[in-house]
Amino acid sequence: MEGDEVFDVSEALASLPSPKWPSPQKDLFIGELERLLPLMDELKEQATPISIKDVKLDAPVANPSKLINAPINYRAHIEETAADEQIAYGRDMTKSIWHWGLFLKANSALSGVGIPIRLRYPGRRTDHEIELAVIIGTECKGVTREDALNYVAGYTIGLDITIRGPELQSFRKSADGFAVLGPWMVTADEIEDPGNLDLELSINGQLRQKANTRDLVYDVPRLIEYAASMYTLYPGDVIFTGTPEGVGPIEPGDHIEAWISQIGTLNAIVNKEILPLPRHDPVLDEIEAQEA
Known part of the structure; x- marks a missing residue:
């Protein structure tokens, strides 16, 4: 580019x-x-x-061995999650990443911005989450925080699309197309400090999320160190670093505009149709019972 x-x-x-x-x-x-x-x-x-x-923009990395996610990694997001029952679903969300650890999304969730996001679970709230995504360039494990950035190939913008509900994160966040990367990868030499990048996300022109990566609880080097203490990191592996406050629902037909300084702007469209799923869903049953 x-x-x-x-x-x-x-x-x-x-x-x-x-x-x-x-x-x-x-x-x-x-x-x-x-x-x-x-x-x-x-x-x-x-x-x-x-x-x-x-051109049609696909995901800038095609074959990661895993997609690693950092939950509850901005302090203000911890507060909004604890205060919003639709996000928390009865969980104690006053804790942070050091209590929750990391989680994995299915590789089949990977998508580029050229494919519209297809919502699932009619009646469920599905949220946008903008995140700085780190692409690992060199195989590593047991790395130190001081050396961590030497193993980075580049950075891109990540959308961690999330269905709210009682299930585990790896299920609710792993639907096809729910890990959007783009618009491209910026190589590591072009970003001197990943700990000082502005982030913004708008839905249909309305600003929803605005923060800076200096507000991360675990910064990029510490996340790499943390992940590499548990997993062998391979070239192409992606670490989603967490989302700031301001998460909210997306609807069919929405236009998502996500921007991170020194990277660019990711534009994504939400498909106008929601994929129907089997009806055995206690959350939907409860919603319908309340409406009745």
Whole structure:
């Protein structure tokens, strides 16, 4: 990307190693990114620029081994969650990430901004959550906070779409298309300090969320250290760093605009149709009983 133009450097992918069974638990492109960058620069000089309006933006990382999420990682979000029963659903939400740990979203939830978000569970509240997303570039485990940023390939904007309800987070947040990344990845060398980035999210032009990553309870290096103490992190793995206050519902047809300084703007559309699901749902039954 350069301004509003895209340069096709796909020929660089021809130099990737051919995987054999068992396939490696990593994104091959992200794993080879440092080696490929000079080649991509050469190819860019020969490429014909294409307007960004004429391309479909997929997720900037295609094959992460896992999507790692940090819950309750902004202090003001802890307060709003504890005060809103529709978010908390009876849980004690006065605690923070050091009590909750991390959780995983299904890889099949991964999506780019070119595919509309399809809501599930008619009658349930589904919320937007803007997050700084960190893409791991080098395999690591047991890393220290001081060395953590050396293992980052880049950063992007993440939308952690969330159905509210009593189920575990990994279920309610893992529907297809509920982990939106984009609009592109900014390589780590372009962002000196991921701990001082402004975030904003608007729905249909109305500002909902506004914060700065300096308000994170666990900052980016500490999150990497925390995750790597439990999991081996592979190239392409994505860490969603948590969402600030201001989360709220999205509806069919909504336009989501998410912006993070030094990265850009992610524009996403909510599909106008809600995917129907089996009706055995105690939450829906309770809602209908109250309405009756």
